[in-house]
Amino acid sequence: xxxxxxxxxxxxxxxxxxxxxxxxxxxxxxxxxxxxxxxxxxxxxxxxxxxxxxxxxxxxxxxxxxxxxxxxxxxxxxxxxxxxxxxxxxxxxxxxxxxxxxxxxxxxxxxxxxxxxxxxxxxxxxxxxxxxxxxxxxxxxxxxxxxxxxxxxxxxxxxxxxxxxxxxxxxxxxxxxxxxxxxxxxxxxxxxxxxx
Ligand SMILES: [Mg+2]
Numbered sequence: 001x002x003x004x005x006x007x008x009x010x011x012x013x014x015x016x017x018x019x020x021x022x023x024x025x026x027x028x029x030x031x032x033x034x035x036x037x038x039x040x041x042x043x044x045x046x047x048x049x050x051x052x053x054x055x056x057x058x059x060x061x062x063x064x065x066x067x068x069x070x071x072x073x074x075x076x077x078x079x080x081x082x083x084x085x086x087x088x089x090x091x092x093x094x095x096x097x098x099x100x101x102x103x104x105x106x107x108x109x110x111x112x113x114x115x116x117x118x119x120x121x122x123x124x125x126x127x128x129x130x131x132x133x134x135x136x137x138x139x140x141x142x143x144x145x146x147x148x149x150x151x152x153x154x155x156x157x158x159x160x161x162x163x164x165x166x167x168x169x170x171x172x173x174x175x176x177x178x179x180x181x182x183x184x185x186x187x188x189x190x191x192x193x194x195x196x
Contacts, residue, residue: 008145009098012168019074040172068107079185094119132157146170151179
């Protein structure tokens with residue numbers, strides 16, 4: 001059966017934190033891996049004991065993480081490209097829904113092209129819109145995100161999810177959740193193929 005499969009981009013398909021780690025190292029000579037982001041907040045981070053410098057860093061990092069330049073040079077998550085290709089070959093539809101600023105649409109399309117990722121549609125909706133609206137419109141069977149609030153939005157807008165709403169394991173979403181948790185793309189494939 002052909003499925004409509006939906007995915008968030010950043011921190012599910014695109015490994016933005018690894019790229020940001022490199023930026024922080026290159027620019028500030030500070031080691032800041034993904035595990036240090038125990039909250040999904042750039043502005044909440046204490047990167048430096050010097051509070052003035054820390055404030056500057058917070059502002060700079062927020063700008064940089066949203067910039068097409070950094071996003072374009074990020075790498076795909078381990079296994080993401082391969083899994084998406086298999087899903088496409090199996091006849092499923094692939095839909096991406098991202099909260100990136102709408103002005104980043106062209107660079108996001110460019111990243112997908114550069115990485116040879118085939119898909120059926122891309123929605124770049126900005127911070128303030130509800131992902132669930134699009135999940136319902138696209139009649140998705142499954143959606144994967146690293147932020148629980150987007151899965152809540154999906155379940156608010158659409159009741160039936162034949163393949164589920166999946167929370168992609170990241171350091172900022174470790175608290176208890178009512179959604180099914182997946183640790184990597186292998187586990188996403190298991191859900192699609194009913195191995196769970
Ligand atoms: Mg994300």
